[in-house]
Amino acid sequence: MRNLENEPTRAVTMSDVAKAAGVSRATVSFVLNDTAGQTIPDSTRERVRETASALGYRPHAIARALREGRSRLVVLEVGAVPQGPHLERFIDGLDRELSAAGHGLLVSVSRAQDRASAQLAIDALRPHAVLDLSTLYRGDAPLAPDDEWSIGLLAPLSAQIGYLAERGHDRIALAVPDAGTPFVERMTTHLHETAERAGVRVTRILPLGPTTDACARLRELRGTVTAVAALSDTLALTVLSAAADLGIPVPADLAVIGSGDAPEAALWRPALTSVAVDTFAHGIRTARQLLGLPVGDAAPTQARVVPRATA
Structure with a gap:
């Protein structure tokens, strides 16, 4: 040898x-x-x-795919779904379970304008399955109250609204990424539906981004809402930073709740109230479903509010 x-x-x-x-x-x-x-x-x-x-x-992966008719790859198309702790933990759970079953995970973050070329590359690999989150969350996709995905990445919104409503907030703004996407549209629609059931009014949408003047946007909201629910902890921290610059007391004049329970949420002062979702278990469950395996004990817990100082 x-x-x-x-x-x-x-x-x-x-x-x-x-x-x-x-x-x-x-x-x-x-x-x-x-x-x-x-x-x-x-x-x-x-x-x-x-x-x-x-x-x-x-x-070689492609050579093996040609022999088997498909490779041992699963492709996760993230598209415009916002990245953050919820998505990262979902990917971790998905990857761990696929690896245990001898499969690999390929994560694609191609945008709409790049989808054609990305699709050609994916087709060449002949994946076992393609899971397109951006399609699942597009604005016109049907949404059932007990659907798997509804209690996944959409779950934090329901938890946020319920938590704020219990504390007497009836005029709420939703902080979203300033780049309008079908995902954001779906989240906004879901929030309005959830708020209506809870007797809460979502009176304003607060688009925020890297080039946005957050102080100017928040100044426009002052006095019209009592709370801001953000689609991510990053957006919630942007609101808190602007509130501090404007001298708006939190939570006395404005309550703020994030989503994702990122590590920095507990480090901010005042510490950010957020929502944690067991997306890791969702990832495990999804992998088993894709591979045709019994779901077993992969039962995600409900979304959970992590109370801190901002709401």
Whole structure:
């Protein structure tokens, strides 16, 4: 067996395995692909597999996809869904469960204008499944109150409204990213529906972004709302920063609640009230569903408000 330890680092090929094992490349292919109808001695099969393992041979993903009809990849298309703790934990749970089942996860964050080229690359990999979150959350997708996704990334809004309503807030603004997307439209629609059921009015939408004058936007709201519910902790912290610059007492004059329970939420002063969702368990559950496995104990908990000083 050749010692490749001191040779230049490169991908090990079938030809390398064949030469080291003393067999033909065709034999290596038959063994590693478990090709039926081949009369190859067990001792030869074992030698080929041991050689491939020792050399660190890994079949090319696309080549394997062509043989199997699909690869062991699952593609998660994030699109315009805002990134943050909820999404990160969902991806962690999805990746962990897929890895345990011998599958890999490819996360795509292509925007609408790049979707065509991204789709070509995804199609070449022949993935086991493609989960498109941006489609699930598009503005015209049907939404059932008990739907899996409704209690996933949409769940924090219901928790926010319920928490604020219990504390007497009936005029609420929603802080959203200033780039309008179908996802934001869906979240806004969901918030209005939830607020209506709770007897609360969502009187203003507060678009915020990197180039937004947050102080000017918040100054326009002053006196018209008693609370701000933000789609993320980052947006909520932007509101708190503007409130501090304007001298608006929080929560006395304005309550603020975020979403995601990011680590920085507890570090801000006053500490940010936020909502935590068990999206990690959602990720595990989704992976099992995609692979046709029993869901078992992957039961996500309900969205939970983490009370702190701002609401």
